[in-house]
Amino acid sequence: MMKKKMSDVVKKEDKSGAVSVRVEDDLRQLKPSLEKVIVSEGRTTLNIQALNIRKHAEDCLKTVNKQQLILPPIGDLQQKTLSKWTPCLEKISDVKKQRENLPGAPAGEQDKLALNMCLPNKRSIRHQKSGKSLTDTHRKRANEAKGDRIISGSVVNLQAAESKGHHILVVPKEDFGTDLKSRCHEQPVRKTKAESTYLRADRDCTPTETPAFTTTSKSMVPRSPQSLPVDIPRYLFTIRSGQVDPMAADFCHFKQCFVLCWSSVVDVLEALQKLLREFAVPLAKVSGERLVELSHVWDSGWSKAPSAMPVLSVLENWEEVSELISHPGQRYKGEGGIEAAAIHIQSSWRRYLARTAYLCHCRRKWAAGTIAISWLMHAQLCRVRKALQARRFSQLENSRSRAQHLAANWKRIQSFKRTIIHIPSLGYSQRKRLNLRGFDILQNTQMSRLCDIRDENVEVIYICPQHLGNDILDYYTSLLKCDGATDGADTTTARASSSVRRYIILTPEAVDYFPTHNMCLSTLLKYSPQTLKHIRNLIQGKQAYIVGGVAHMDDLAVADELGLPILGPEPAIAQHYSTKSGGRRLFVGAEIDVPPGQGDIYSLNQLHETLAELMTQNIDVQRWLFKIDSEDGGRGTAYCDTCHLSCYKWALQEYHRYGPELWNPKCIQETVLLRYLDEIPEWLTHYAQPAKTSCYPNWACFLKTFLRQGGVVEAYPPSNSVTCLTVDLLLEPGGEVTMLSCGDQLHGGCKLEAIGSIVPQSSVHPETLNSICTRVGRACLQRCIVGYVSVDLVTFLDHNTMEKKVWAVDLDITYSNQLAMTQMLLMMTGGTLNCCTGCLEAPIPIREKCYEHQIVPKAPVENLCAVIGNHLFHSDLSMLYNKVFLMMCNAHGIRFNKKTKQGTVFAFFDSSERSSIGMITVSEDLQRALATFARHLSVIHQEISVPKSQGETNFMEVIKEIEDILQMTAQNKLQGEAKPAS
Incomplete structure (x- = not known):
């Protein structure tokens, strides 16, 4: 009877489980469809938790759980299985110890084995051992479980699957043996109130949540060695x-x-x-x-x-x-692989298209932004450029108008008091200015312009490119008091005091703001409003004009700010004719002899072809010069000798075979020309060299600049005795040409760079020189060139005709260093330089007293010679202050005698480096002046130099040049004396 009831219960339980499974399946299928339902009133998504489906499921489970679970017959265990929930392992205190004591199982399987053995019919086991009620224990553990569901009943085996603290209790089909049967009760066990509490499902749990199961104590685990081994089921x-x-x-x-x-x-x-x-x-x-x-x-x-x-x-x-x-x-x-591949391909292709389109859009957006910004900048630049062009055009028109007024009133201005504003600016190109070392000192090498105050009607405002020390200011103050006057002591003192009051030195404030930019002095003055205001106050109500240096566009801006004319040409005209090619064109237009050559060369092929043609036509020329248009002096000059050309001897033989008369036809010269064209490139590469390697170290560097800026190829005079001279002209706005200075050049290490001169010149006959200068001056005036111009000439003896030839080689439209030093020479001697006669005349002071009723006799005049060094350099000069240097020179007798108007005087240019000076030596004849100049340089060099460390200097080169001149002069004198005797 008991067996029948138990089997019925089991069957009923199986039927209820199937119903529960069907309900859960229906709920699972209903869940996706309900998630999309929208409540029409609230416009919100329907919440599944708010439905009563969970409640219905819980009621169903409660009905099942309220049924008393009675152990089925042992015979039916092989056919029926029940699912039970496993306990939460975190809340089982003795599980670990039970697993450690399980025999015959590895460490990984002891957890499952312990749980399987500790939970068979927990209630019956406790009743057998103690007979005590489990109500208190169940209540206590129910509180610990916190709402987890517990299903108690006949449990044979346990398989734990941990998932968030939930465990599943499974009963397999296998029979566990007689030992397990002896521990199980076949009678049904009545549930207490506490146990029924454990069988209730927590209402807060979802239908799919697994209830937890309580654990047993360690004493409930079977430890009998007669127990059968437990197999761990694996699904x-x-x-x-x-x-x-x-x-x-x-x-x-x-x-x-x-x-x-x-x-x-x-x-x-x-x-x-x-x-x-x-x-x-x-x-x-x-x-x-x-x-x-x-x-x-x-x-x-x-x-x-x-x-x-x-x-x-x-x-x-x-x-x-x-x-x-x-x-x-x-x-x-x-x-679905084909569809997935197609989708992947399509998505990749679409991604590529989208990415390409996006990148294209980004590039276009960036380009549009760049174009917009560039256009705005271009428009702004155009507006600024137009404004600058309009302003410069206005400045140029105003300058032309003031120049016309200056030309019309030049005679009157020269006859009355006037103010000359000297701005010794070097308006070179930016590239050239940045490459020049000590640019501010180079602009100040014409400080001798202050000596224009020797004319009583002249006041000088000198714009200095650097701040001068008190030592230099005191030196020029004392120097300008000695103006060579021969009057009485009172008159001399009065004139000296007036001379000091008639000059002022100003330094633009922009010098402090741009110390390393190598700006020309006109630009610095342009950006110095305080200095401009000071100049305007000084010249207010006076006749004044500006004398600049190398012309620059900012000269017009300064002149426009001051409202003064410039004694000089327009910057564009000056820059055009100041180049080597421009000067050559002007000389040709003035019908002056020029060296064989060609200007405006800008390509290598043009250079080779021009040089080959020139060498063929002038086969007796031994050296050819290459001059860069924008350079001056020996900086931009290179040379190459024809003796290194392998075919030169053969060309000379061809020339002598035909003779000078038959050599001019092109057909005869063609063979030599073609031979030259083949050998000139290699000849220049190996043998051409710059004159100053400090500027251009090799021919490659020189050639690069030569072809970029243009240049001239010229012949060096075919003679062993060549003299170079410089003539300074004043092209007056009224149209007259005046020679202000002339002197033979004095060279240093570079034979093509002049660092001084001998005044007056003695190389060219004065009439010939006057004729050449007049023609050059008129050609300049025809081209609107006025102001100060410097012309370089070379003279030599032609061995073919035995005549002296004069070639014009260079034209500088600027105030030269030689002219500035000549002004100091005339200031110190009180004399005049008559270029028409080639004499430097200085009055001899009268020692006898003259009474009032006596007629003052005309002061006698003596001829003097002077040697000028306008750019003497010695690095050891910086070790001495200017006052100490003058004391040292005075101790060695290097000084100027104001009474005899002879001696040596210095010009200082800066107070900081003090490595460059100017020096003038005056004597009664040329040989003595040259010897005195060389001796003074030697004394200074010995005093400031250490034998082991000579320093950088050009003193020794100048001394050697002077010794050569003295030796040649002595030979010419002996030859001159020998001719009459013969």
Whole structure:
């Protein structure tokens, strides 16, 4: 009878479980559709939790749980299985110790074995040992479980699958032996009130949540050695080609054991099968325990399907499957592979198109922004350029108007008191200015312009490019008091005091703002409003004009600010004719002899062809010069000697074979010309060299600048005795040409750079020189060139005709250093330089007293000679202050005698470096002046130099040049004396 009732209960329980499973399946299918339902009134998504579906499910489970679970007959254990919930391991205090004492099982399996052995019919075991009620214990543990559901009953085995603290209790079909039968009660056990409390489901749990189960004490674990070994069940089944065989025994066994949570398991299983089909996995071995664990995790917290790695973790051969899935292109071999490949290709192509379009858009946007900014900058630049052009055009028109007024009133201005504003500016190009060392000192080498005050009607405002020390200011103050006057002491003192009052030195304030920019002095003055205001106050109500240096556009701006005319040409005209090619064109226009050559050369082929033609026509020329247009002096000059040309001897033989009369036809010169064209490139590469290697170290550097800026090829005079001289002209606005200075050049180490001169010149006959200068001056006036002009000439003896020739080689439209030093010479001697006669005349002071009724006799005049060094350099000069240097020179007798108007006087240019000076030596004849100049340089060099460290200087080169001149002069004197005797 008892067996029958127990079997009925079991059957009824199975039927209820099936109903519960169907309900859960229906709910699971209903859930996706309900998520999309929108409540029309509130316009909000319907909340599934708010429905009573959970309540209905709980009521169903409560009905099932209220039934008393009676152990079935032992014979039916092989046919029926029940699912039970496993306890929460975190709340079982003795589980670890129980696992440690389990015999015959490895460490990894002891957890499952301990739980299987400690939970068979917990209530019956406790009743057998103690007979005490479990009500208090159950109540206490129910509080600890915090609402987890407990199902008690006949439990044979336990399989734990931990997932968020939930455990599943499973009863397999196997019979556990007689030992387990002896511990189980066949009679039904009445449940107490406390136990019924444990059987209630928590209303806060969802239908898929697993209730926790209470644990037993350590004493309840069977330890009898006669106990049968417990097998740990493993729920493994196989998935082939992404499909589970529903009729397979292992799968059916797994499904039957986990029937109560199958709704959650089936979702994960479907996701796993789908993943395996998509990647064409042939074989996968699934661990049922891991699958159940994953299903609880998925159902508890995941609203979407998990990623591939968590799903693959339920496989026993997950490493093989993962390796297969990670293989490139495996996805396209499985289910929907063609569609996935097409989708991937399309998405990649669309992504590429979108990315390309986006990048194109970005480039266009950037280009549009750049174009817009460039256009705005271009428009702004055009506006500024137009404004500058308009302003400069206005300045040029005003300058022309004032120049016309100056030309019309020049005679009157020269006859009355006037103010001359000297601006010794070097308006070179920016490239050239930045390459010049000590540019401010170079602009101040014409400080001797202050000596213009020797004319009583002249006041000088000198613009200095640097701040001068008190030592230099005191020196020029004392120097300008000695104006060479021969009057009485009172008159001399009065004139000296008036001379000091008639000059002023100003330094623009912009010098402090642009110390390293190498700006020309006109630009610095342009950006110095205080200095301009001071000058305007000084010249207010006076006749004044500006004397500049190398012309620059800012000269017009300064003149426009001051409202004064400039004694000089327009900057564009000056820059055009100041080049080597421009000067050559002007000389040709003035019908002056020039060296054989060609200007305006800008290409290498033009250079080779021009040079070959010139060498063929002038086969007696031994050296050819190459001059850069924008350079001055020896800086931009290179040379090459024809003696290094391999075919030169053959060319000379051809020339002498035909003779000078038959050599001019082109047909005769053609063979030599072609031979020259073949050899000139290599000849220049190996033998051409710059005159000053400090500026251009080799021919390659020189040639690069030569072709970029243009240049001239000229012949060096074919003579061993060549003299160079410089003539300074004043082209008056009224149209007259006046020679202000003339002197033979004095060279240093570079034979093509003048660092001084001998005044007056003695190389060219004064009438010939006057004729040449007059023609050059008239040609300049025809080209609107007025002001100060410097002309360089060379003279030599032509061995073919035995006549002296004069060539014009260079034209500088500026106030020269020689003219500035000549002004100091005339200031110190009180004399005049008569270029027409070639004499430097200085009055001899009268020592006899003259009474009032006596007629003052005309002061006698003596001829003097002077040697001028306008750019003497010695690096050791910086070790001495200017006052100490003058004391040293005075101790060695290097001084100027104001009474005899002879001696040596110095010009200082700066107070900081003090390495450059000017020096003038005056004597009664040329030989004595040269010897005195050389001796003084030697004394200074010995005093300031150490024998082991000579320093950088050009003193010794000048001394050697002077010695050569003295030797040549002595030879000419002996030859002159020998001719009359013969």
